[in-house]
Amino acid sequence: MEQVAVIGAGSWGTALAMVLANNQHNVNVWSHREDQVNEINHHHTNSKYLPDVKLPSNLVANADIQEAVENAKAILLVVPTKAIREVCRKLRPFINTNQTLIHASKGIEPETHKRISEMIEDELGEGVHDQLVVLSGPSHAEEVALKQPTTVTVSSYHLKSAEIAQDLFMNEHFRVYTNEDVVGVEIGGALKNIIALGAGISDGLGYGDNAKAALITRGLAEIARLGTQLNANPLTFAGLTGVGDLIVTCTSQHSRNWRAGNMLGRGYVLQDVLDQMGMVVEGVRTTKAAYQLSQKLNIPMPITEGLYELLFDEKDPKHVVDDLMNRGKTKELEDLSSFL
Ligand SMILES: NC(=O)C1=CN([C@@H]2O[C@H](COP(=O)(O)OP(=O)(O)OC[C@H]3O[C@@H](n4cnc5c(N)ncnc54)[C@H](O)[C@@H]3O)[C@@H](O)[C@H]2O)C=CC1
Numbered sequence: 360m361e362q363v364a365v366i367g368a369g370s371w372g373t374a375l376a377m378v379l380a381n382n383q384h385n386v387n388v389w390s391h392r393e394d395q396v397n398e399i400n401h402h403h404t405n406s407k408y409l410p411d412v413k414l415p416s417n418l419v420a421n422a423d424i425q426e427a428v429e430n431a432k433a434i435l436l437v438v439p440t441k442a443i444r445e446v447c448r449k450l451r452p453f454i455n456t457n458q459t460l461i462h463a464s465k466g467i468e469p470e471t472h473k474r475i476s477e478m479i480e481d482e483l484g485e486g487v488h489d490q491l492v493v494l495s496g497p498s499h500a501e502e503v504a505l506k507q508p509t510t511v512t513v514s515s516y517h518l519k520s521a522e523i524a525q526d527l528f529m530n531e532h533f534r535v536y537t538n539e540d541v542v543g544v545e546i547g548g549a550l551k552n553i554i555a556l557g558a559g560i561s562d563g564l565g566y567g568d569n570a571k572a573a574l575i576t577r578g579l580a581e582i583a584r585l586g587t588q589l590n591a592n593p594l595t596f597a598g599l600t601g602v603g604d605l606i607v608t609c610t611s612q613h614s615r616n617w618r619a620g621n622m623l624g625r626g627y628v629l630q631d632v633l634d635q636m637g638m639v640v641e642g643v644r645t646t647k648a649a650y651q652l653s654q655k656l657n658i659p660m661p662i663t664e665g666l667y668e669l670l671f672d673e674k675d676p677k678h679v680v681d682d683l684m685n686r687g688k689t690k691e692l693e694d695l696s697s698f699l
């Protein structure tokens with residue numbers, strides 16, 4: 360039984376906190392919102408993010424970040440990518456070299472094009488390199504909270520840190536694999552959100568399963584193409600954090616990115632979609648970051664480019680699809696050479 364701090368009380372932070380609490384760990388969830396802390400402590404619910412779910416009594420909330428992480432063996436960061444730096448700055452005075460630092464967020468920072476573990480190292484110092492673990496894979500909070508069978512990957516440069524995370528989270532409903540390809544795991548987890556937006560748009564436009572299968576497969580090809588250029592292991596993209604996460608996010612109505620895409624496909628404008636979602640839609644900022652990176656590194660990423668034009672240049676979704684379908688001829692295997 361360990362003391363674990365969870366930084367971020369949205370849907371994913373709460374669901375992962377439940378896994379830890381069900382494993383008999385003492386879990387302290389930090390939220391920057393007092394009302395949420397009160398609701399969790401007094402009613403054992405987090406109704407905005409996980410309605411109809413009762414939280415275990417060994418899961419408590421705290422609005423004071425120092426108190427939340429005090430004596431924690433591990434700290435789990437689960438806030439939207441755009442809040443990672445701010446939260447790390449708040450954490451910095453209170454962490455120590457014995458703690459395992461796990462993050463479960465999925466994104467890339469526009470402008471710097473940094474992955475989340477790179478942003479964390481920027482803010483907490485290179486000394487944390489071997490303490491860092493990323494948790495990723497096909498896992499919607501709504502199903503994890505109901506103890507439905509779920510598999511994820513924990514990846515670290517230092518296998519021992521990944522194994523600590525594996526031991527903390529693993530149980531009969533939540534199977535955890537270790538992995539040492541941090542770059543591949545973070546790139547797969549971040550970029551699948553772009554393709555999920557695309558899948559939602561396709562469904563919103565009324566296109567069928569053929570289109571979605573094409574998006575998943577060709578999306579995987581362009582994710583792997585970028586990832587391998589960044590020194591990821593190509594095989595990672597055939598695993599849980601690659602094709603596994605793409606399947607769940609492109610086919611599930613739980614998916615925030617799919618739902619946002621679906622509204623865009625049905626004609627809503629981006630700002631209205633984001634206002635209505637009320638939860639983070641990481642794919643929007645990640646599309647910007649991945650598009651910029653593909654331009655900088657000269658890597659063809661046609662789906663990402665189409666999504667970028669749709670989101671940021673207001674290109675009509677139907678025209679994006681037409682342009683993707685009418686690109687010049689190409690050989691499939693040559694395109695997939697990043698898998699060899
Ligand atoms: N929801 C899910 O099923 C999954 C989500 N993720 C990833 O986990 C991350 C978090 O996602 P969700 O929990 O779904 O988001 P959410 O929108 O449900 O919750 C975000 C939480 O972060 C807090 N927050 C926002 N800005 C903050 C700031 N500046 N300082 C402190 N707290 C702040 C919010 O108050 C809220 O509690 C994202 O990167 C997402 O891609 C990954 C796997 C599954």
Ligand SMILES: O=C(CO)COP(=O)(O)O
Nearest residue numbers: 496497498608614615616
């Ligand atoms: O990453 C996730 C599931 O693995 C959650 O993101 P979405 O809700 O957009 O699918």
